[in-house]
Amino acid sequence: xxxxxxxxxxxxxxxxxxxxxxxxxxxxxxxxxxxxxxxxxxxxxxxxxxxxxxxxxxxxxxxxxxxxxxxxxxxxxxxxxxxxxxxxxxxxxxxxxxxxxxxxxxxxxxxxxxxxxxxxxxxxxxxxxxxxxxxxxxxxxxxxxxxxxxxxxxxxxxxxxxxxxxxxxxxxxxxxxxxxxxxxxxxxxxxxxxxxxxxxxxxxxxxxxxxxxxxxxxxxxxxxxxxxxxxxxxxxxxxxxxxxxxxxxxxxxxxxxxxxxxxxxxxxxxxxxxxxxxxxxxxxxxxxxxxxxxxxxxxxxxxxxxxxxxxxxxx
Amino acid sequence: xxxxxxxxxxxxxxxxxxxxxxxxxxxxxxxxxxxxxxxxxxxxxxxxxxxxxxxxxxxxxxxxxxxxxxxxxxxxxxxxxxxxxxxxxxxxxxxxxxxxxxxxx
Numbered sequence: 357x358x359x360x361x362x363x364x365x366x367x368x369x370x371x372x373x374x375x376x377x378x379x380x381x382x383x384x385x386x387x388x389x390x391x392x393x394x395x396x397x398x399x400x401x402x403x404x405x406x407x408x409x410x411x412x413x414x415x416x417x418x419x420x421x422x423x424x425x426x427x428x429x430x431x432x433x434x435x436x437x438x439x440x441x442x443x444x445x446x447x448x449x450x451x452x453x454x455x456x457x458x459x460x461x462x463x464x465x466x467x468x469x470x471x472x473x474x475x476x477x478x479x480x481x482x483x484x485x486x487x488x489x490x491x492x493x494x495x496x497x498x499x500x501x502x503x504x505x506x507x508x509x510x511x512x513x514x515x516x517x518x519x520x521x522x523x524x525x526x527x528x529x530x531x532x533x534x535x536x537x538x539x540x541x542x543x544x545x546x547x548x549x550x551x552x553x554x555x556x557x558x559x560x561x562x563x564x565x566x567x568x569x570x571x572x573x574x575x576x577x578x579x580x581x582x583x584x585x586x587x588x589x590x591x592x593x594x595x596x597x598x599x600x601x602x603x604x605x606x607x608x609x610x611x612x613x614x615x616x617x618x619x620x621x622x623x624x625x626x627x628x629x630x631x632x633x634x635x636x637x638x639x640x641x642x643x644x645x646x647x648x649x650x651x652x653x654x655x656x657x658x659x660x661x662x663x664x665x666x667x668x669x670x671x
Numbered sequence: 672x673x674x675x676x677x678x679x680x681x682x683x684x685x686x687x688x689x690x691x692x693x694x695x696x697x698x699x700x701x702x703x704x705x706x707x708x709x710x711x712x713x714x715x716x717x718x719x720x721x722x723x724x725x726x727x728x729x730x731x732x733x734x735x736x737x738x739x740x741x742x743x744x745x746x747x748x749x750x751x752x753x754x755x756x757x758x759x760x761x762x763x764x765x766x767x768x769x770x771x772x773x774x775x776x
Contacts, residue, residue, distance in 0.1 A: 424757075425756075427757065428756065428757060428760075431760055440675065441675060441679070442675075445675060445676065445679045448679055448680075448683065449679055449682065449683060452683040452687065453682055453683040453686040453687065454686075455686050455690075457714070457718065458682060458686050459682075460721075461717075461721055462678060462679070462682050464721060464724075464725050466675060466678070468724070468725070468728070468729070468730065469730060472674050472675065472677070472678040473678075475678060476678045476681050476682050476685070478717070478721075479682045479685070479686070480681075480682060480685030480686060480689070481713070481717065482714065482717055482718075483682075483685060483686035483689050483690075484689050484710075484713065485689075485710060485713065485714055486686065486689050486690045486693060487689040487690065487692045487693035487696070488693060488710045489690075489693060490689075490690050490691070490692065490693020490694040490695075490696075491693045491694075491696055491700065492693075493693070493694065494693065494694040494695070497694075499694060504691070504694055504695075505691065507694060508687065508690040508691040508693075508694055509687065509690065511690040511693060511694065512690075561767075561771065562768060562771055562772070563764060563768050564738070564742055564763065564764030564765060564766065564767030564768035564769075564771070565764060566725070566739060566767070567726075567739055567742035567743060567746070567763045567764050567766075567767045568760055568763065568764050569721070569722075569725050570721070570722040570723075570725040570726045570743060570746075571722075571742065571743060571746035571759055571760050571763035571764070572756075572759075572760055573718040573719070573721045573722040573725075574718075574719075574722045574743070574746055574747070574750065574759075575746065575750060575756050575759045575760070576714075576718055577714065577715050577718045577719060577722075578750050580714075580715050581715075586712070587712070587715050590712050590715050590716050590719075591715050591716065591718075591719035592719070593716070594715070594716030594717065594719040594720040594723075595719045595720055595722070595723035596723075597720065598720035598721075598723050598724045599723050599724065599727060599728065599733065602724065602728045602731060602732075602733065603731050603732070603733070604731075607730065607731070610720065610724065611717060611720045611721055611724055612717075614716045614717055614719070614720030615713055615716055615717060616716075617712075617716040617720075618709055618712035618713040618715065618716040618717075619709060621708070621709075621712045621716070622705050622706075622708040622709035622711075622712055623705065625704075625705075625708045
């Protein structure tokens with residue numbers, strides 16, 4: 357989940373990890389995903405361009421990213437258990453939900469003693485972005501029949517970023533598989549390790565584990581915050597809504613209502629302008645030159661430029 | 672515990688359903704620029720809300736936990752220095768843990 361991937365993530369890792377991966381390196385599955393894909397993508401793209409890493413290395417990229425991000429499962433496992441979930445519950449989430457942001461979100465609400473219904477709704481809402489990734493990936497992977505059910509499990513931020521960075525469909529499929537397998541194994545083993553480790557810890561707070569969740573979320577959206585004024589306003593509004601409603605609504609519900617900030621941001625963004633703003637923008641057909649841009653259904657990477665143009669009107 | 676299991680199962684099913692739906696839904700849904708923009712901004716709004724809530728609230732109350740806030744401050748500093756994700760997390764947790772060990776809570 358985690359993605360501190362903007363340029364930051366790219367730093368030293370950039371050297372070790374292939375271009376596309378570099379961007380996403382820090383993300384956790386999915387969560388990172390969301391936000392990250394953009395940042396990551398952008399970083400990856402930049403790195404790729406700079407290094408002229410034309411040669412696709414789908415397997416190496418996928419494995420590198422899978423290992424780097426998968427280790428974050430340690431944080432999830434520890435956070436989940438210290439939130440009140442059992443080791444089994446933490447493992448079931450990692451095995452079958454397999455989307456970092458949602459997993460952290462659910463654990464966070466449970467830790468805060470919030471409503472399970474609200475926590476579940478928030479986690480699922482956060483997972484909705486994967487539908488957008490799937491939308492984009494189905495065009496590249498073209499999963500058929502029963503395979504579609506297995507492919508679906510792997511549709512998250514990181515796999516999307518690496519897959520869409522590949523130059524051709526064959527490499528893309530290889531990249532998806534490599535990233536999915538490596539990240540899946542690492543994330544799950546790390547979750548188990550983190551959960552077992554946390555179980556032996558006395559007070560989670562003594563180890564600062566209560567800061568892991570919020571710090572991870574901030575790191576995940578960080579690249580997005582740097583991509584445009586609209587993103588910053590939406591983030592501030594979302595945080596404000598959540599804090600403002602906390603005293604009066606059931607725990608967990610304020611966070612879901614924060615989605616209205618995204619709705620406002622989307623409505624405030626001039627629709628027609630997207631097309632002309634920047635190449636690579638969302639309007640661009642996905643597979644253009646920019647790998648992940650189009651890659652993320654969310655159009656994250658591309659989002660930045662466009663949003664910039666909209667800023668004026670937003671505020 | 673049963674309640675948590677239900678939450679875990681429903682969350683798992685919901686998250687998987689969204690992934691599968693994406694592979695199944697017609698591409699034209701994303702053609703609408705507003706839908707696309709909304710999809711891009713949802714994670715930003717939700718994650719910012721989560722980060723704020725978990726940093727500053729406890730139950731229904733706004734709470735200022737010095738160690739936790741210091742941890743978040745350290746995380747922001749790490750992000751500004753472009754630290755990798757894991758480093759950000761370790762720095763944040765480490766800062767909070769160190770302050771608590773020092774008696775500040």
